[in-house]
Amino acid sequence: MSLQAQATVGSEAAPRKAAGATGKVSNPIVSALYEMAVSVLGEQLREMFDKADDILFDSAEKARAGDEQRLYLDTMRIVRVQRAKIISAFQESLRAALSGIGQDEEDRSHLDDMSQWSLQDGDALEERIAVTSMESKAASLHAHELVELQRRLARLADLAGDGVSPESMAPARIIRAFQNSMRDLPVEFPIKLVIYKLFDRVVIARLSEVFVGANQLLAVHGIEPRIDGPSPPRKASESLGRSALQSAAGVPAWASGLDPSTFSAFAAPMSAAASSVGGAMNSPAAAQVSLPGMPAHWVGPPAAAMGSAYGDAMLAHEIAQILGAYAQGRVPQAPRWLPPQNVALVARMFDGFYRDARLPDHLKPMLARLQLPVMKAALADRRFFADPQHPARRTVNDLFEMLLQFGTAEAAPQPQMVNELQGLIDSVCKSFDLDPEKLRASQAEPVDERLADGFLREQEELRQKKNRARVERVRRIVSHELKRRIGERRLPPGVMRLMLSGFGPLLCLDYIRNGIDGASWTQTMQLVDRVIDSLQPRRGSTAERAAVEAEIVASISRRLANIGFSDSRLEELLSGLLQAYLDLADHDDEAVFESAETGQLRVSVPDAPPAASLALSPEKELQGLLSILLVPGGWFTVWEPAAQTKHWVRVKGYYPVQNAVMFGHYMEERFLRMRATAFATDLIEGRAAPIDPSPELQAAVARIAELPFERGSDVLVWTSVDGKPVEAQAPGRTSDARA
Template sequence: MTTDAKVVHLNPLTAEQNNAASAARLPAALIQLRDKAALQLKQALQALFDNADDTLFEMADRATSNGEQNAFFEAMRDLRLKRKNVEREFLQAIFESFSSLNQYAIGKAPALDSVSFDSLSLVQNDELEETVATDAMVAKVLSRDSQALGHLTTRLNAVISRKLDDKSNPLGPASLCADFLSACASLGVDIRVKLIILKLFEKFVLADLDQLYAEANQQLVAAGILPELKSTPVRRSPSQGQAASRGVAGEAVSHSAVAGEFAEQDVQEVFSALQGLLSQARGSLTQRQAPVDAMPITSNDLMRLLSHMQQRAPAQASAEFDLRDQLEQLLSRASAKSGKTRVVGEVDEDVINLVSMLFEFILDDRTLPDSLKALIARLQIPMLKVAVLDKTFFSRGSHPARRLLNEIAAASLGWGDQDNAQRDSLFQKIEQIVQRLLNDFVDDPQIFSELLSDFMAFTVDERRRSELLEQRTRDAEEGSARSELARKQVEQALNQRLLGKKLPEVVVRLLQEGWSSVLTLTCLKHGVESDEWNAALATMDDLIWSVEPHDDPEARLRLLELVPGLLKALREGMTSAAFDPFATSEFFSQLESLHVHAFQRFKRIMAAPVAEKTREQNQALLDAGIEVPLLEVPPADEPDVAPMVEVVEEIVLLAPGETEAPQPEVALPDDDEMLPKVDALRVGSWVEFIEDDEHKLRCKLAAIIKPTGKYIFVNRTGMKVLEKTRMALAIEFRRNAIRLLDDALLFDRALESVIGNLRRLKNG
């Protein structure tokens, strides 16, 4: 008998059912709009992936190394495997965005915000390149289709409960880019391939948004939604991508052209995005307004002026050096000679402002040692000349000039102001590079590649030497930690057996000074679970028993059996530990006396009853008046042959070189807010310990020795300069005597800061 008819299936709703349920709350016009737009975007995305294979193959064919070529081939394979998943997640995100239009509940935040200029968090240079690329793509769509997108947003607001702007519009470029980046998160590709995929997304998806917006607006007008809004008819240029809604097979794509135009377009888009940010800040960055009839100088003229400044740059440039002010003075002289006001062109002025702001950040950065800032400040004019010549300076993380600045800053991270600049090879190398640029750089950026290669070779050699010494330091500290743990084990064993007992001084010294070394060596070699360790403890127990007083006659027999083997074990152990042979001989001489004395004591104990009976008999004869011969009576107990000591204080074993036990450190509560700061330190982190304004120590955390809880710090040569416990570091944090040094790329941190400041100026 079956009971299927009585079973109620409680399966959760599928994703499609959830979408259907949410869509039911949308007006019919929006459902139709969503479905049509999704179909067009799906076809456009398919065109993207259909062409990605050929584009990546073209890039692989142009690769200059096997490694680079393999990276493109791996990316092709990854895209083939995951394209369906990316398409599905992208469309799912669009459906979810439409589903939330009539919901006040907090939905998924637009993913693009996490990589926008407003919230840049530079963990890697890749993120900055991706951020600038996506912002440029969005800006291009907004500049081209802002009216159509604005009308679509207005019409959507007329029929939904939530209020949208162009950024949160589900079909806006910002949302679409965010959805696509989120869908591509599972792709295991590097930044070069990701930028290519983004470029393809722009070509096959974003390039056709004007048609999508036009058709969407017409559809809503047909539904009677704000027909009074009038849009300019769409004019499509032949250079724009094909309309994906008409299918992907209609137009062939020149993959070589796609691959070839990436670099140039990226440069223009990145620099355009930066110029857009600068546009609102130009007034506050320039000292005076140029006259209406001012004549801009050419970039070539600007290069000549900069070369003139470069040759006459002060030998000790500083943070007070104002490049813009110096350039203004030269332009004033040129204007006076020609009779016409000469100014820098707008594009070149933007470059000057960007480089000036970058160096303001760099020279104010606390990570750079003050003694090296003067050197790096002298690079401002050469870096400006490079930026005027080559705008990829701002967009390409691998640009030789940019990399040279980053490498110099990274190598300088551990350089302390107390180091001797005249004798330090790093300082001399940086000084040579700066001087070479000032003397030889005119207009050929190739010099930066040469200097970068030379400096990288220098730092590789320095790093190899420091890493070797650093590894030796770690090995020594780990060995020291094992020794310290072994000493703790030996201390515990000694205190368990000696504390509170009164024993001959020579035995206490033998165990504390000599046998402790045997136990330590045994613990290090074999561990505390080994037979050798237990045998060494048994020898110590036998020694203590052999010098303690015993009255039991059976103890005499045990002592007779024990002593020969005990002396042999003691002698072998002391020899294996390479203990001082003269001290060993003295110990054994005194120990022999103790054992002889113990045997004599046993003899006296056994003879005492006989002597007592003899005395009683003699006394009886004397009482009877009978004269008895003089009999030998055993002597009274002799005093101890060795001084005795009572162990009342815990035994503390000192490490080699220590003269006294370390004092207990101040303890903070387990929930102290500084302890998580210590726990956040990672091996390789650079820190600066600050005693006062003149005494600062820069060092790198080379190892955390977990058994002892010690943090080992080394200088840039790999030599140990400091060790601290977790608690001691927390105390240093509490008194603000320790500062973390940011080892992220200097140029990129500067660019992030400049972008953030410009955004605040623009929005303020």
């Protein structure tokens, strides 16, 4: 017999009664929610049994004694025979647990409440400890998704009532449903405990799938989280009382919010990618680059990393230990050379990336490949946290924005473009793949609270300014389309102000909402055409012209007011158009004469002179199309035929008057300057390509190919920022890819 913290009102009969209940749920949203949970968890349980043979056989192989080996093998046999019964009982018990939403939760036992201690059988104690451990793990591992779900359920309770509880899908209910399904299983307790461990390892680790699915289902029905809903679950250390919290005085304030679940969810692909990249880097033909501010000896000779006793697997393991300790509110016990603060800050950085709703799941493993290399770069150089332009930090932020563009593309990106993106990520991983053994010997310097807070603040500001390149590109697209409509005509300054400051923002919004083929864009462009046409000399009476002009002004006022233009702003923009109409009326060359037949006065307007061409010259159209392509920060590949090398570059600036464009290396301080017409030639001949799935870029390249302009190519010469040629790198030191 053992001492166990047990609720005096809780008995063995209570769970059985709860499991047998079939509470009726009248709310269709709640019913759909619970059926989804039962379906997903039932499938996860089947997968657990499918994997059981491999897991248990591997455990038996590693077991120290014969009795322990027999335990795993006996469990394997029981699982094969009883799996159907356990799955059926679990689904029935889960439906009953979820449907009993109007019932208060049973009083739970807590080890820190001595008033509830009583004598209990040792097996029962061990079972309750296993169940409580799974509940704590699930609440901590999936805290973010769980809190959001609880707040949505709180909102649903406000709207629908029906006894809906924010805790109705808590991990405790799911785990106790599994416990009830195991209650009548005719097996010895050690075997039951091994099955609990299987459930913990396979199902508990994937509970976020249930919570994410529930959040999505509620979101589809318009159920948003309640702001004042439940707070995040308490950390494990909080349940131990004030003394435990005092022992964690060394935990930074920002680390209390660290959730390593999304970071660790991609730990496997991270480690695999790191190993494969490390293997590629350690080959004799591997190419590496030394980063500014990073000691050159850290990028050691290829053979050094291969023979290193301390490798990526050990580093990844120690990182996981650090993050796990922070998640539990404990001070990590880390090696002196590996500052826990630095590790946790990089984890917070990637956690912010993964939680962005615009990043689809299928692109997250691609981003995860950067985790370990970027972690190494941050450990190697403390400037990573102080300087937003640090090569590793800037590059991973930029690649994240690029992945967002691939995730929000309306059509699937072309395979060639995806390959370019994968090649770029491979190159970045290789550049930051430092030798863990030399990192360990370098004794990284920990960041202080001030630097950590500044780093997190800068990353948050960066997230709030996402898609800056896309916004700038939309602005340039609108500007180019307006110039195409206006053509070579010279409009009065007041009307140009209306075009750029009135129709410009309206068209940007139309484009973002529905694209260039949307109805709103078409209507706005028709209004632009009407304004241009109304400035032409035309036949008709003064009254007829005044009516047309008034209707145009009213239409513009309505459209701009609908997107938030104030009355004073409208008056300012429309005054230029009204003045143009007045000037046009003053200069009307009208001949008034009396009809010989009727004696009535008639108005005769002479034929208008030919209107200026509405087509842009090829030179100006090329400049407009290149301005759409060459947005600062945009990524391109540029092929150098002489060296048979592909370079990944980013736009630094486009200078139409000088017919020049400047690119920067994707991470190093070296630049390419070339004629804009030469770059346009490279685009249409396949030596250059944008790494962006946006259809407007593909359309711009196709249109450039149709324009008549002087074709030609430039020799690629790398220079410093002041234009001086950069000496060729030593062999094996370039980060670009060779065919």
